[in-house]
Amino acid sequence: MRFPEFTEEWVNVSLKDVADFQKERISSGLLDESTYISTENILQNFQGVQSAISIPANTNVVAYKKNDILLSNIRPYLKKVWFSDRIGGCSADVFVLRSKTCEPEFLYNVIASDKFINYVMSGAKGVKMPRGDKNQMESFSFSIPAVVEQRKISRLFQLLDERIVTQNKIIEDLKKLKSAIRKKMFSFLKDEYTESFEINQLLDYEQPTAYIVANDEYSTDTSLTPVLTANKGFILGYTDEKFGIYQKGECIIFDDFTMDAKYVSFPFKVKSSAIKILTAKPNVNLRFMFEYLSYWELKSEEHKRHYISEIASLVIELPSKERQSIIASLMTSLNSKLDIEAKTKIRYEEQKRYLLSQMFI
Numbered sequence: 159m160r161f162p163e164f165t166e167e168w169v170n171v172s173l174k175d176v177a178d179f180q181k182e183r184i185s186s187g188l189l190d191e192s193t194y195i196s197t198e199n200i201l202q203n204f205q206g207v208q209s210a211i212s213i214p215a216n217t218n219v220v221a222y223k224k225n226d227i228l229l230s231n232i233r234p235y236l237k238k239v240w241f242s243d244r245i246g247g248c249s250a251d252v253f254v255l256r257s258k259t260c261e262p263e264f265l266y267n268v269i270a271s272d273k274f275i276n277y278v279m280s281g282a283k284g285v286k287m288p289r290g291d292k293n294q295m296e297s298f299s300f301s302i303p304a305v306v307e308q309r310k311i312s313r314l315f316q317l318l319d320e321r322i323v324t325q326n327k328i329i330e331d332l333k334k335l336k337s338a339i340r341k342k343m344f345s346f347l348k349d350e351y352t353e354s355f356e357i358n359q360l361l362d363y364e365q366p367t368a369y370i371v372a373n374d375e376y377s378t379d380t381s382l383t384p385v386l387t388a389n390k391g392f393i394l395g396y397t398d399e400k401f402g403i404y405q406k407g408e409c410i411i412f413d414d415f416t417m418d419a420k421y422v423s424f425p426f427k428v429k430s431s432a433i434k435i436l437t438a439k440p441n442v443n444l445r446f447m448f449e450y451l452s453y454w455e456l457k458s459e460e461h462k463r464h465y466i467s468e469i470a471s472l473v474i475e476l477p478s479k480e481r482q483s484i485i486a487s488l489m490t491s492l493n494s495k496l497d498i499e500a501k502t503k504i505r506y507e508e509q510k511r512y513l514l515s516q517m518f519i
Contacts, residue, residue, distance in 0.1 A: 159516035160303070161310055168301035173255075176302065177227075177265055179292060180254040184221035184247040186214050193246030195222070197230040200238035200252065204270045207240050219247040220254055225262040227255040227269050234278045234290045241266040253292065260302050263312035268300055271514045311517060318510045325503040332499060336492045343485055344453040352475035360442045360476065361410075363465065364435040369404045371397050371427045386426045387433075388413035394429055403427055410436040410448050414463040417456035421448045434465045441479050445486035450474055 186194070191209040199210045222228060222242050230238035232251050241263070248254060257265045268274060281294035302308065371385045376395020383403055385394045388411045405425045412419045412434040421444075438444035454472075458464060476482070 159513070161307065164303060164307045164310075166304050166307070168303045170299060170301050172296065173298040173300075174296035176259045177255050177257050179296075180220065180222065180226065180256050182221040183218040186217050186219050186247065189213055189219070189247050193244060194219070195228055195240070195246060195248040195252055197232045197238065197249065197251050200228065200230045200240050202236045202238055204237050204239050214249075219249060220252065221245075221247050222254045223256070225257070227257075227262070227266050229253045229255060229269065229290075231290050231292075232287055234275055234282060234288065237270070237275055239266075239270045241270075251289075253290075253295075261305060261308040261312055263316065264302070264308040267312065267315050267514060272511065273300075273515070274298060314513070315510065318506060318513075322503060322506050322510070325499065325506060329496065329499050329503065332492070332496050336489070336496070339492065340449055340453050340489060343488075344450060347475045347477060350477055350481070352477050354473050355476050356470065357472050357474065358470040360439055360474070361436045361447060361470075362439060363412075363470070364437070366404075366411075366428045366431060366433040366435055369402050369427050369435075370431060371402075371429060372399060373397065374429065384424070384426050385429055386411060386420065386422065387429050388418040388420050389416055390418070392420055397427060399427065404435065406437070408437075408444055410444065410451070412436055412451075412465060412469075414465050415458070415461060417458050417464055417469070419448065419451050419456075421445065432463070442476070443479065443482035443486045445490060446482040449485065449489045 191211075191213065194210045194213045195207060196210060199208050201207060223245050224242055226242045228240045228242060228248060230236065230251065231253050255265070255269065256262075277298050278290040278295060279288065281291045282288035283291060303311070374385075376385055376397060379396050379398075382396035382398050385397050386392060387394055403425050404427065408421070408423045410419055411422055411428065414432045414434055436444075436447075438447060456464075456469070477485075
């Protein structure tokens, strides 16, 4: 696949023909949280970087410049690749690649592709924390067009990346709006007629033992049964196991250690015994209860179980069933809008992956 105005043949090259790994050093004393890059603050799935939490003191680190490509070499399958827009330094586990004969943006799109990542993983060393082999990377073979076509291809992917960034901003703003509305609605409950109840008077809990997945080698086949966690990952993968599937309807899964919670409306299995499965008692709206738990923003630094000893006895102000339903309906609508925007982001990302796979054969 290519733009119709170009007909010139692409040239086969290896990575070492068009780029070099950099060794130049820079003092860590010249860096700040925005210019020091490590494996910790490059984001997964080619999503850029975030500010560093700490910077090594009194040492020299690998230097990078604007338009360099930074690649985390610990667990390359995490796809931590960044196209630099600044000058700075990075840890030894981050490779710095600098173009010498092709457009830097074009080279970034070659590196930030599944084809390159899969190639690196094919030569990676180590099991728990595999690392790529620099010499093997230099032998990576691909084709490049003339510079004018490189620039046009790069511009196309730049526009897609900008749209994905915009979509991320839409999603983050919606999350903030939802949080603000939830906070306002639940803070207003104290001014309404409510009754006080402990959580255990409103929710039943079930241990997850019967629903724990036996084989943790998950599939990516979405037609199978999802395996869930209550933390940020949520869907860990899919299993073809036909036994021990939770199929009792809507529930809340609650992580007993982290106190993360997720609302679930489909059959599933779980990874861990640390999950509590919560369901509503009569005349209690489960979605309302989930949003109330979310409103509390429960967190813990202690590695212990919390639900029975602490959470179940917490007191909430419960409004009428009708008022519960109104609040639940509003929050469900906001969740639906978030889902639509998240799916839109996924479509843009899939479009980019498809174009990458077709252009860089």
